[in-house]
Amino acid sequence: MIAEITAIALAAIFAITLHEAAHGYAARALGDDTAYLLGRVSLNPLRHVDPVGTLLLPGILLVTQLLTIGRVEAMFGWAKPVPVDFWRLRNPRWGMVLVAAAGPGINFALAIGFGFAAHLVTATDAMVPDAALDWVLRFCALSMLYNVILACFNLLPIPPLDGGRILVGILPAPLARMVASTERFGLLIVIGLLFLVPYLVPGFDPLRMLLQAVALPVLDAIFTLTGHGGGR
Template sequence: MTFPSWLPELAAAILAAVIAITLHEAAHGYAALALGDDTAKRHGRLSLNPIRHVDPIGTLLIPGVLLIGQLLTLGQVEGMFGWAKPVPVNILRLRDPRRGMMLVAAAGPLTNFALAWIAGLLAHPAAGLGDFLSPDSVSWVYRFIGLSILANLVLGLFNLLPVPPLDGGRILAGLLPARLALPYMRLEPFGLLLVIAAVLVLPRVADGFDPIGWALRTVVADGFDLILTLSFHGGRA
């Protein structure tokens, strides 16, 4: 049976994204449990099963519509956006609510950065797979490793944007004085709409004005170079 040429690339991209998202969300739950809140555990969210973290709208509907829409109108995928089901955290059950919430929020991006580094390290033993696998299979493994680094960097850095309900917004709220943190966190119901507008709408209506996209691309490129250096590949050529 002959498979479409794009299928291995799609499979590698989906697998890399699923692992990055699943461990990101699970990290929030495990961090909350370590800091005194077992809400995620009681809701069955301390799980490495990706299905437990699927949000019907953010994980399936919106990415699917964006994927199909871009393929039909542009002929290629220029950008994607979505989210997983948030892990439930009861801030009042944390031993130190303000500091605890910061640590729970930071656990997701930190896990992604650790996974990116681990993926970089795995490229070294992957070099020996040529003795057991076909050249196409070895090439797929390397592509998966590269996409894993990219997916984890993008997810981790995107979530550090200082906009609630993203992790960066919750970290910033923990750093602000209480008199500023409370009104700032009231933006949370509108934060996701602001992010969608900034990432997807603004570049279209403002003739390519895309400061968030530009910043992420720049930082991701530097982050990829750093991961290569830290995993002993010498950085980009």
């Protein structure tokens, strides 16, 4: 169980923290050095760890599920958001779109990268103990899964999620202002969709629907692209 917990925890932490790091790198490249000056343009996961969102909540979900049902079916968490001053970007509107897209973009890239990395791991099976080989392959598979789920979830068109920021950047100004005005309620909307709606409306689980309708087909496509056949 310890091996499973470490594989799950590391896969989730790297997916979440590198997502935030990508926002910082993109913002700096496009003219805003706010995150850089605060030390947040870094691939060091410790710079992006939120004690509650990256460690405590995912840890509780992980241990609770392993102890009760013996497997992990759901994971939720967040890193410290990278601060971005969109008005300091050379082109604030399209810069916001690119900065927002960088997070999901790196997650998709990581999912593909881990898919190819698994081939390199299996090619060294004669030189690696079976237990270590199984752990690394499990880590690669979980990393593919978590990166795809994180990317798809963040592309929901709800500010302050990345999809909401992208939507604000591409809509005409009147509609963009209307969508942007919902940002103050964005996190409440997300939490409601994740936890409150499934409780109040049995059988209606928006997160599971997103997983089944979007994330799993994307994961299947990445498995096929990286030479593993269908992912399900």
